Each structure stands twice: as structure tokens, then as C-alpha cells.
Amino acid sequence: MSHLVMVRHGQSEWNAKNLFTGWVDVPLSEQGIEEARSAGRHLQRAGYRFDVAYTSVLKRAIHTLHHTLGELDQDWVDEIKSWRLNERHYGALQGLDKKATAEKYGEDQVHRWRRSYDVLPPLLDESDEQHPRFDPRYRELDPRILPAGENLKLTLERVMPFWHDHIAPDLRAGRTVLIAAHGNSLRALIKYLDGISDEGIPGLELPTGVPLVYELDEQLAVERHYRLEE
Numbered sequence: 369m370s371h372l373v374m375v376r377h378g379q380s381e382w383n384a385k386n387l388f389t390g391w392v393d394v395p396l397s398e399q400g401i402e403e404a405r406s407a408g409r410h411l412q413r414a415g416y417r418f419d420v421a422y423t424s425v426l427k428r429a430i431h432t433l434h435h436t437l438g439e440l441d442q443d444w445v446d447e448i449k450s451w452r453l454n455e456r457h458y459g460a461l462q463g464l465d466k467k468a469t470a471e472k473y474g475e476d477q478v479h480r481w482r483r484s485y486d487v488l489p490p491l492l493d494e495s496d497e498q499h500p501r502f503d504p505r506y507r508e509l510d511p512r513i514l515p516a517g518e519n520l521k522l523t524l525e526r527v528m529p530f531w532h533d534h535i536a537p538d539l540r541a542g543r544t545v546l547i548a549a550h551g552n553s554l555r556a557l558i559k560y561l562d563g564i565s566d567e568g569i570p571g572l573e574l575p576t577g578v579p580l581v582y583e584l585d586e587q588l589a590v591e592r593h594y595r596l597e598e
């Protein structure tokens with residue numbers, strides 16, 4: 369059996385302001401830092417020792433990983449970053465206020481943008497300076513695979529190759545894996561692991577800074593999963 373622990377990053381400064389964030393690289397708030405440390409303390413009390421850690425290329429997830437490992441006194445654990453674990457790209461909604469957007473377009477439309485499996489947000493224009501093709505962290509990637517906006521389906525489609533190529537082999541080798549990532553990249557992974565339907569997935573909400581433990585058998589089928597919290 370192998371153990372996979374997933375942590376959604378702690379509250380970010382834009383979570384606190386209720387802004388659509390996506391691939392915008394905002395830091396954790398003070399509360400978010402404390403949530404990340406608290407995730408580490410829960411894992412410490414449960415006696416976790418990690419062999420490898422994965423995170424995105426966005427600082428709210430990277431810093432969550434570091435605070436979590438710091439509380440565990442396991443700062444030395446190998447750490448692999450990938451854009452494939454980024455938050456879903458929120459397209460032209462990035463930077464907008466969620467409440468004001470709901471007032472403008474209606475609660476139902478905003479709920480569809482936020483939680484439906486296959487409804488796309490309005491896309492960024494290819495020439496928009498917010499487009500990831502202008503961001504140096506993605507310079508090694510073929511610009512044609514960089515999104516101008518994603519739904520959960522597209523997010524899942526770019527997370528899965530990374531799962532199959534990197535995370536799944538680690539788990540099959542019996543390594544204990546920590547992933548610090550985002551609400552929607554983790555919802556995509558959980559949809560896959562738990563076999564949640566397209567209709568069922570809007571109901572899944574993940575708390576920030578709470579370790580989600582998955583116990584997996586040799587075929588990586590889920591034996592048990594639970595949250596480590598008070």
C-alpha cells in the first residue's frame with residue numbers, strides 16, 4: 369500500500385479579497401501561511417515521512433509546500449514543480465471580483481464558470497499580456513499547449529499526463545508522496561482517483577490547508593481516504 373497526501377494551498381491574498389485568481393501568481397495571506405503550517409503539524413502528529421513532494425509553479429502552492437515540510441522538519445525532501453499542477457486557468461475572469469461578476473452575469477452563470485465540468489470561462493485574447501505565452505516561466509513549453517482559459521475537463525487533461533509519468537510511478541514504487549497544489553488541479557485528480565462523474569464533480573469542494581490522505585493499493589486503486597483535521 370502507498371500513501372498520497374494532497375494539500376490545497378492555504379488562503380491566498382486574492383482568496384481573501386474574493387478575486388478570480390487562476391494562473392496569477394499571488395502570495396499566501398497571513399492566514400494562509402498559518403493554514404499551511406497547521407497542515408504540517410497535523411502530518412507531524414500522524415507521523416508522516418515523505419519521500420518526494422510535488423507542487424505547481426505558483427508561489428501560493430510552493431510556499432504551502434515549504435511551510436508544511438518546515439513544520440515536519442523535512443525541508444530536505446525532493447521537490448518537483450510542474451505547470452501541470454497549476455490552478456485551472458481562469459481566462460479573462462482572472463483579477464475580477466467574484467461577487468461583482470455574479471452581480472453582472474448572474475449567480476447561475478458564475479456557478480457554471482466556477483464548478484461545471486465542461487463550461488469554459490471567457491478566454492484571454494492571445495495578445496493579452498496576461499497570456500501565459502508572455503510569462504518566462506513557461507518559455508520552454510510549446511505556446512500552443514498554453515491555455516487562454518480552462519474548465520475542469522481541460523485541467524484534468526493536462527494534470528493526467530503528469531500523474532501517469534511522475535506521481536503514479538513514485539506511488540507504485542512504494543514512495544510516500546506529498547502534493548501541494550490548487551483547488552481545481554486537486555479536484556481534477558480526485559475526480560480521477562475516486563471515479564466521480566461529470567455530474568457529481570460540481571459538489572466537491574476542498575478546504576484550504578487540510579491534508580487529504582489517500583491509501584492506494586499496488587494498482588493504485590483507492591483503499592481509503594480521509595482528511596487530517598481537528
Ligand SMILES: O=C(O)[C@H](O)COP(=O)(O)O
Pocket residue numbers: 387388389390391455458482550551552
Ligand atoms: O483561482 C481561483 O480563483 C481560486 O483559487 C479557485 O477558485 P474557485 O473557488 O472559483 O474554483
